[in-house]
Amino acid sequence: MLITLLYALLVSSVIATENDSRPPRLNNTKAAEAFIDSAEVVVIGFLEGEDSHGYKELIVAAKRVDSVPVAICTVKEVWADYGLSSDTLTLFRKADNHQENLVLAEIEKLESDGLVNFITINEVRYITEYNQVTAVGLFNSEVKSHLLLFANRGSEEYTELKERLGALAPEFTGKFLFVLINGALQSNFRSLEYFGLKSQDLPRVGIYDGDSDMKWLLPEGEITTDRVREFCQSFLRGELKEVKQAGAETKTEL
Template identity: 35%
Template sequence: MGAPQSTWLFVLLLLTQGLPPRVAAEGPESSDGPSSGQEPVWLTDVPTAVEFIAAAEVAVIGFFQDLEIPAVSVFHSMVKQFQDVAFGVSTNSEVLTHYNITGNTISLFRLVDNEQLHLDSEGIENIDDTKLSRFIEINSLHLVTEYNPVTVIGLFNSLIPIHLLLMINKASPGYEENMQRYQKAAKQFRGKILFILVNSGVKENGKVISFFKLKESQLPALAIYQTLDDEWETLPIAEVSEEQVQNLCDGFLQGKRLRDNHESEERAQKVEL
């Protein structure tokens, strides 16, 4: 981002300190997501590659001029590990040219913000399972991304400045139905708002919840946040509804904020002190 680091994202990074260094990214799986095949898809021409990338929330493609390099076997080993990521391979010169690839490269494409990220040639030469797995875990942002110590780095680097957080216990009754409605709403705001899931059943996530001045008794809740100016709103809810999410997002995008309410609360607290 070109703007200064926001308070919220800075806090998110601080919250990861002392937590396990590697946590598998658990994004809600989409019914129309990539299949759990054991081999990457061969992309033999530009139209096939374009269609493949457009159909996946997260696509990882190995652009290889040489299939004998060690990186190829490392790349293939990732397919089983990441069931919710689409993997493709191309050696076609026209495909490589279309994506401005000049050497052996592994690239990750994100639907949520149309971002294209590359491992450079030097990184490819020294790649191993751990490094490539980390690259994919950190950068795999979905239409709904679950917050954890690994995905927070990708959230921090997202091109989308407005984040919507659903804070809910994944063990609560009706969770699956709520998530389906939340995912459906997320599709309407692709490229405008980044949708995040915060599992309130995870003890460490209590710090995220308290950042928005929410209590466990007020959950589930939605919190929408503008990373560029630290504006935010919260909305305790009984359950997720598409209309409710859409109204909150539309209002925030149009500048209809309830920030005055927060300021009034803060002033009242100061007066009491």
């Protein structure tokens, strides 16, 4: 009798754990807005139900990309508020106020690996570490101006500078994407060379403007919030266009 009771409790515990691990349900627009506002990057599966094409794959993908909160919305009145009319996986990010839609009906072979790729490629944050995966999302963004922090992972200032500039980034939402480039990685040496830098020159801060394909460096010195803020504002005022670009043969900085 005791063994049967313990077994029943164990089974119910497992079921409860499985249920608790399922993404939360968003039943109205207010709940959806609160969820979107809860993190820098979130994903909502706008699906008719658990039998929908892509539901099981999304559950698997959500467990693999646990850095991005995932929720489900089956209420079509809410879908309309986000311009959706069919089953869609949507990623919302604050860094550039962007909504990236993946219409599931348009995908013939839908796999969890593909959904993981969709999430990780588009996981642009207030400060995003540059690599081959995140580069796709960064350069596909409508925001073409990048504030670049070049720093060597493992250095004393790496974490502090990442947090400092990450805290500044919200001030420039829609104007800049803040990007961290780890100068200790050989795969990033070309990015450093593009700015006329070497790993031993770091940390440094630069701006790259994708629209004009121009680039500048913040002058050497302490990388403070005020200096970086003023550097960004100088670009927005158009003042950097008169300054010689970084990486030029005779390098002149602001």
